[in-house]
Amino acid sequence: MLRMDHGVRMIDLVRWGALAFGVLSLALLAHEAMMVRRGLRRPLRERLLVFAGVALLPFTTVALGQGVTMQGMQTVQFCRSCHLMHPWVDSLKDPEGATLAAQHVQNRRVNPETACYTCHADYSLVGPVLTKLRGLRHVYGFYIKRHQGEIRMFTPFQNATCLHCHGGARNFEEHPAHVAVLDQLRDESLSCLTCHSSVHPPQEPAK
Amino acid sequence: MTLPPDRLVLLSLGCLAGAILVCALALLWLTPITGLVCFFVGTPLLVAGIGGYLYALLRGISGSA
Numbered sequence: 001m002l003r004m005d006h007g008v009r010m011i012d013l014v015r016w017g018a019l020a021f022g023v024l025s026l027a028l029l030a031h032e033a034m035m036v037r038r039g040l041r042r043p044l045r046e047r048l049l050v051f052a053g054v055a056l057l058p059f060t061t062v063a064l065g066q067g068v069t070m071q072g073m074q075t076v077q078f079c080r081s082c083h084l085m086h087p088w089v090d091s092l093k094d095p096e097g098a099t100l101a102a103q104h105v106q107n108r109r110v111n112p113e114t115a116c117y118t119c120h121a122d123y124s125l126v127g128p129v130l131t132k133l134r135g136l137r138h139v140y141g142f143y144i145k146r147h148q149g150e151i152r153m154f155t156p157f158q159n160a161t162c163l164h165c166h167g168g169a170r171n172f173e174e175h176p177a178h179v180a181v182l183d184q185l186r187d188e189s190l191s192c193l194t195c196h197s198s199v200h201p202p203q204e205p206a207k
Numbered sequence: 208m209t210l211p212p213d214r215l216v217l218l219s220l221g222c223l224a225g226a227i228l229v230c231a232l233a234l235l236w237l238t239p240i241t242g243l244v245c246f247f248v249g250t251p252l253l254v255a256g257i258g259g260y261l262y263a264l265l266r267g268i269s270g271s272a
Contacts, residue, residue, distance in 0.1 A: 015234050022227045022234075029220045029227075036216045051264050055257045058223040062253050065230030069245050072237040081238045139239045 011071050018064035025057035073132070074117040082142060084151065089116070091201045100199045109165075123164045150203055159185050162192045212263065219259030226252035 032054060035042075042050065072078055080089040091097055092105040092115055101119070104110045110118040122130045134154055141147040163186065166172040173182060177195070184190035193199065226249045233245035 019231060019234055022231045025227050026224055029224050033217055033220050036213050036220075039213075047264060051260060054220070054223065054260055058227050058253060058256065061227050062230050062249050065234050066245060066249065069230070069233045069237060069242050072233075073242055078237060078239075078242075135239070136243070139243065143240070 011068060014064055015068045018061055018068060021057060021061040021064065025061050028053055028057055070128075070132075073135070074114045074121075076113060076115055079116040082138075084142065087204075088200055098198070099201060100196050119161055121161070122158075123160065157191065157193055159188050159190075159192050212266075215259055216263045219256045219263065222252045222256030222259065226250075226256060 032050065076089055076092070079085050088101075091099060092102055092112070094102055095106060097103070097106060101115070104119070105112050105115050117131075120131070121127060122134075124130070137154055167186075172178060178185070181190050185192060229241075229249045229252070230245045233241040233249075
């Protein structure tokens, strides 16, 4: 995520900006509500100005809020807000972790703050939307269906996600193990996980 | 059912305040539920609020709008 000087993150600035807009908007709305209750009338020009404020301030607040929320949904902390995800997320922080995911995080091959999203996002044109829709299915499964069993992905893991970063990298494409199967990896007929199977720690049996 | 004019404006302002509050909640405490509420409750409330207020303005039924 974009950082400014002194470690202040842009996303935090926008978050507090959105909250400040929110406070300002609520004050304006409360003032307007009082005016209506007192039955005071304004000339048309003033009405239009007030409408601009009443519409623009809340719109800006909600738009900024939803933007920051979308960004926040990509963080590891967000994924960890479901307790079922704790073993997965905690394993990423294990310095001795030998799994593929832990190795990616420990060696900073992915941003540790957005590690889950980096490898589980859809990188197609409407990918971010599709990724969020899949996330909705997880929320449905967890809160409505009360799923407690083994956790599985809804769709098979796509090589395109790995190739988004590794594709075109010389040390990947010239690796002896990859040279022979590069085309199969690209057309998804052979999964990266066939060889790299230890992605996350094995799940404990459901109690 | 016809809404009294002032009630429509107050209802619109309430919708806008609701949209702001649910988004503020997600900004302060982001979980899957608050995130969903911010999008799927916040957006309709915002549209209803602005639409209702604009309707009141155009019909000239608002005292203050």
